[in-house]
Amino acid sequence: QVQLVESGGGLAQPGGSLTLSCSASINIDNIYAMAWFRQAPGKPREFVAQTTTDGTGYSDSAEGRFAISRDSAKNTMSLQMNSLKPDDTGVYYCNARQRGQVYTSGSWGQGTPVTVSA
Secondary structure, three states, X not given: OXXXXXXXXXXEOOOOOEEEEEEEOOOHHHOOEEXXXXXXXXXXXXXXXXXXXXXXXXXOOOOOOEEEEEEOOOOEEEEEEOOOOHHHOEEEEEEEEOOOOOHHHOXXXXXXXXXXXX
16 A cells, blocks of 8 residues: 655635645555545545546546646645635545556545635
């Protein structure tokens, strides 16, 4: 299992921005897919964005507002979140999986909380 550590969460105002980071215990160039999920209070965990060796993908709510990227030099994966809305509030989790694995079989970080409120 890959050890993942998220950082960058906090409080933001509606319309504001935050950048989340996820560091890994192994070289991220050797990880097929890295993704962000989030879980709002009382709701199930949901997919936000992913980056694979084939490209990137976003949920409908994240498309156009969030940008996921990898930085091999820093061995981190990041999520730039812009135009934040109160509905973006939740705990954000980093996930890493290898080709052929499903998300639930991959590795998870401990989560970083994001609160969007005036």
